[in-house]
Amino acid sequence: MTTLKKEVCVSGSGLMKNKPCTVIFKPAKTGKIRFFVGTNEPFELSVDNVLDTKQCVSIGQGKAKIMLVEHLSAALAFCGIDEVDIYVDGQELPILDGSAKEWVKLFKKAGVEKPDKRAYTVSDPVYYLNGKTSLVILPDDELTITYAVNYDHPDLRQSWVSCKKPDEIIEARTFGFYKDLKKFQALGFAKGVTFDNTVGLTDNGYTCELRSAQEPIKHKILDLIGDLHLAGVNPLNLKAQILVKEAGHAVHINAAKMLKDKLKEKR
Numbered sequence: 021m022t023t024l025k026k027e028v029c030v031s032g033s034g035l036m037k038n039k040p041c042t043v044i045f046k047p048a049k050t051g052k053i054r055f056f057v058g059t060n061e062p063f064e065l066s067v068d069n070v071l072d073t074k075q076c077v078s079i080g081q082g083k084a085k086i087m088l089v090e091h092l093s094a095a096l097a098f099c100g101i102d103e104v105d106i107y108v109d110g111q112e113l114p115i116l117d118g119s120a121k122e123w124v125k126l127f128k129k130a131g132v133e134k135p136d137k138r139a140y141t142v143s144d145p146v147y148y149l150n151g152k153t154s155l156v157i158l159p160d161d162e163l164t165i166t167y168a169v170n171y172d173h174p175d176l177r178q179s180w181v182s183c184k185k186p187d188e189i190i191e192a193r194t195f196g197f198y199k200d201l202k203k204f205q206a207l208g209f210a211k212g213v214t215f216d217n218t219v220g221l222t223d224n225g226y227t228c229e230l231r232s233a234q235e236p237i238k239h240k241i242l243d244l245i246g247d248l249h250l251a252g253v254n255p256l257n258l259k260a261q262i263l264v265k266e267a268g269h270a271v272h273i274n275a276a277k278m279l280k281d282k283l284k285e286k287r
Contacts, residue, residue, distance in 0.1 A: 023047045023103045025131030030122070032114025035088060035194065036075055038212035041110030045130065048105040053096060056107045060084035065093060067250040067276045073269035075209055077247060087112040090269065091194075094246035095123030097254045098190055100135025118193035118217035120242055139286040141259045146282055148275045155275045158261045167240050168265045173197075173221050181237040186245060186256055191231050192238035195219035198227050240264075247272035251280040259286050 029044040048054070053065040063069050063081040071085060072078040078087045092113055096104070098120060116122035146157035152170075168180035183189060196210070198220035204210040219235055220227030232238065244262070247269060248255040255262075264271075 021049070021051050021103045022100050022133045022135045023049065024101065024127065025133060028126055028130035030114065030116070030126050032116050033212045034110070034112030035115035035118070035212045035217070036209050037087075037112055039110055039112060041108060041112060041114050043109075043113060044107040045127075046105045046107065048103050050105070051103050053101070053103065054105050055079070055084070055086055056105060057084040057086055057111070058109070062105070065089065065096075065250060066252065067273060067280060070250065070273050073273050077250075077269050077273065079250075085111055088115065089113060090243050090246035091115075091118075091120050092123055092246070093249045094242050095120040095127065095190075097245050097249045097256050098124055098186070099127045099132050100254060100256075101127060101132060102136060102254060115194070115212055115217050117191075118219075119191050119239065120189075120246075121191040124190055136254075137257070139257050139259050140253050140283050141286045142279065142282045143284045144282050146275055146278045148271055148278065150271070152265070153267050153271055154263070154265045155267050155271050156261075156263045157258075157275065157279060158263070160259055160261045163256065163258050163260060163262075165241050165244065165262045166264070167237055167244065167267075169237055169240060170266055171221070171236075174224060175234070176221070176236060179234065179237060181234050181241065183238075183241055186241070188232070189238050189242045189245065192235045192242050193217060193219050193231070194239055195221060195236040197221045199223075240267075243269065244272050248276050248279060251276040251283065253283055 031042040054062040166182040
């Protein structure tokens, strides 16, 4: 099991509600990633605690709830952290730069113990098929993630990214259609969106310079890693082919629930 070497904290505002929040990470030896929200009882980063997947992934138990866990969850996976206590004084984690990059920098600043390199695979293939959406996890000798999308944008129609080195994904920011921003904000969402933390898709391009080619698709892979992490094992330690087509958080989480029951250690 792997935790941080020292306590570290960060503050920022949430993407959806734009409310301030401070997050404190404390080294722990519990074998779990636990959230402490206010004075409520702690709860684990787990698919069993998922409350909502509509705009982002929200998890919690009882009166305790936290939104936008996917980017943090991915960063924990990238750093190999599988036990830590996380104290949060709000209900939505900070968006920071819209990717996992700032979370990873924070963890490296605190120091990370030597990661657990145990490898896992699936005892049987995981299939989630629903209309045009699909997510398949197949046993293999190494991890390969391929994600296909078909958005109404010249760079993202019937496009895909195949990745064997998920480190490429860390800095990929969240995204959305710029034309929809005011509508979402009128409904009370996306109030924390800025040109720095979100890639806006325009009719023929973007509202900012991309950090790398096909950054929006790479962010979909980042979300997938964060969501599959809720199955209870670091998805970057999977020896599997993961093939995804036109999915989102709800599909990722459904697949994570199936994955949880089919994990086995690879020897």
